[in-house]
Amino acid sequence: MIRPKFILILCDLALAFGCLASAFDLRFGQLDEFGLLPNDGLLRLLIYLFVVELSTYYFEMYEPHLFRRRAFIVERCIYSSLASFFLLSALFYLLPDLQFGRGLLSLYLLLTLCGQIFLRLLARQFLRTTRFANRVLIIGVGKLAQTIAEVVPKDMNLLSYVRFVSCGKEKPLIAAERIVGHIDELSDLVQDYRPQQLILALAERRGALPLKEIMHCKIRGVEVFDAATYYEKQTGRLMVENIQPSAFIFSDGFRITSFMRSTKRILDLIFAGVGLLLVSPIIPLLALAIKLDSPGPIFYKQLRVGELEVEYFVYKFRTMRLDAESETGAVWAQKQDPRVTRIGKFMRKCRLDEIPQLYNVLKGDMSFIGPRPERQVFVDRLKETIPFYSTRHFIKPGVTGWAQVCYPYGASDEDALEKLRYDLYYIKNYSIFLDLKIIKETVNVVLSGFGGR
DSSP, X not given: OHHHHHHHHHHHHHHHHHHHHHHHHHHHSOSGGGOSSSTXXXXXXXXXXXXXXXXXXXXXXXXXXXXXXXXXXXXXXXXXXXXXXXXXXXXXXXXXXXXXXXXXXXXXXXXXXXXXXXXXXXXXXXXXXXXGOOEEXXXXXXXXXXXXXXXXXXXXXXXXXXXXXXXXXXXXXXXXXXXXXXXXXXXXXXXXXXXXEEEEOOSOOTTTSOHHHHHHHHHTTOEEEEHHHHHHHHHSSOOGGGOOHHHHHHSSOSOOOHHHHHHHHHHHHHHHHHHHHHHTTTHHHHHHHHHHHSSSOSEEEEEEEOGGGOEEEEEEEOOBOTTTTTTTOSOOOOTTOTTBOHHHHHHHHTTGGXXXXXXXXXXXXXXXXXXXXXXXXXXXXXXXXXXTGGGGGXXXXXXXXXXXXXXXXXXXXXXXXHHHHHHHHHHXXXXXXXXHHHHHHHHHHHHHTTTOO
């Protein structure tokens, strides 16, 4: 899906420019007053194009899942156009000299909306052709191969397929009709099936792989992945069970320099400061609602495990009754948890109970983005059952994080393992761009109430 994605981006840019020119022609009857060269006309043009592309990207209109349903395409295009309208209206309210005209803006966005819907419906048809069929060969027929097959992106192209190649004495867990041959026939299989990707999914590879043939496949343009790398690429998480200690040392990731830490701290202070400023008007209202809803303090503090497993007090708005753990002791929150107050249910759903943690960020106990902090009693138990669990404590815990936006609230050891996969992915691939992506996804999570308990 990489090539269609970039083709679509180029088409969108051409479409946006063409729609703006057409809107100007329809509105004023001629193009000589378009104002591209005199004054700041070029700047205004770029602003229009940038805002529309920003909205298009934000609503994931270049992602493969968009093309599975026509209704989904139309829905996302409408959302994108509305977002562009409000963003440009707000910008032009603050800087009126930058606009071409209100009528032109509405006409431009209407033309762009129709054009984007048409482009994506056209792309949906093209993606069903042989050229864009997704063809994958997996070397292996055991449990690991089965796991990899489950994460291969589902494709609406009827010509797409996932097939398996048996290797060694591995017990097959794959249906016989999906196994197309043996590893000794790899060259012929690649010639016959012409896969775009070859994935090595063997529990034991030593002495089993024909390295020369695999190298020839790569030279001929086939992408070759090992199971762990492919799993990480497709899911945004790591295969904890298959990670060797050497992977932490020799991989390109898991390296956060002093400069990166300093930059992250500066961004933490900015995000926490701006966040507190934005939510300050609703804090008194939340405090009053908590007081009226149930007896007890407004704020709640609890010891959590932070960076390098040093404990600190985390602050939150109280969402449970005072005697919440008097009988049960330390337990995870469950769905429809009877200990949660009425206003607490709403605050947890919208993540409003997390607001006081911005104070922890300013103090330096937490980062704005990082793994979710857990209590010591849970950490001690999880370290014994989950490999590399302590690795998540090499960086500061966060108010939000990759695991929080990708996985619903965890309430068991199994959930903790799944969230660790995401936490390790974040630590391995840390960058400012990943942080910005998490902030974008956090906004979506807050608006949707995903995973709140």
